[in-house]
Amino acid sequence: MYTISKNWERIFYISTWIVQGSSFLVPRAYAVMHRMHHSFSDTEKDPHSPHFFTDVYQMMKSTIIIFRGFLTRKNLPEAQFTKEYLPAWDNLDKFGHHALTRVTFGLLYTAFYFQFAPNFWWFVLLPIHFMMGPLQGAIVNWCGHKYGYSNFNNGDHSKNSSPWGILLMGELFQNNHHYAKDDANFAxxxxxxDLTYQIMKGLNFVKIIKLKPTIPITTQIEPLVVLQ
Structure with missing residues (x-):
């Protein structure tokens, strides 16, 4: 969706690790999985389609196994999903993925709560901080392919969910995203x-990133036709 200099990529990379903390997802492995998701959306080869599992827990359990295979490079998919550029910083990936690093982040979150939480009811939120990355993935991949409406016929089960798509900064406009996967604007x-797109426009304006031009939406594929 955009190009970026190597230095800025490293800054974004470090920022991603800090923000995700204990639930850090190695970008290289996640990128491979996301490419497969788009190519095989809601088929048996999709690494995280909700339509082959009884509940979200089973879906995420299977997704984690696939993710680990990509992470360790012991179970890589077809070459088409790895031959193009993948973001990688091996030293940071190993450090960020290490169990001790994850536990340290968890202890820091807990210490922050002890220092600033008004009462102990707030500690109920700690698991969300511990597992922020997988939780976000579970919500987007489960709800984004089961609940909501479709603007376009993509040949899959991708859905848009308003107002949740707005609250998740565009992430739950999955039908739009699968329709025009190279378009930075999911709305x-x-x-x-799509708040994320507005932020990206700001980064493009100050020349931190360079947004790629996209094909006008009317020339890509036919919109969804509802038969009466």
Whole structure:
């Protein structure tokens, strides 16, 4: 969706690790999985389609196994998913993925709560901080392919969810995203709003990133036709 200099990529990489903390997802492995998801959306080869599992826990359990195979390079998919550029910083990946690093982040979160939480009810939120990355993935991949409406016929079960798509900064406009996967703006209707895209426009304006031009939406594929 955009190009970026190597130095800025490293800054984004470190920022991603710090923000995800105990639930850090190695970008290289996640990128491979995301490419497969788009190529095999809601088929048996999709690494995280909700339509082959009884509940979200089973879906994420299977996804973690696939992710680890990509991470260790012991179970890589077809070459088409790895031959193009993948973000990689092996030293940071190993450090960020290490169990001791994850535990340290967890202890820091807990210490922060002890220092600033108004009462102990707030500690109920700690698991969300511990597992922020997988939780976000579970919500987007389960809900984004089961609940909501479709603007376009993509040949899969991808859905848009308003207002949740807005609250998740565009991530739950999955039908739009699968329709135009190279378009940085996941919002396509007047009532949809992608905050992430607005941030990206700001980064493009100050020349931190360079957004790639996209094909006009009317020339890509036919919109969804609802048969009466």
């Amino acid at each position: 396509k209707k007047w009532f949809e709003f």
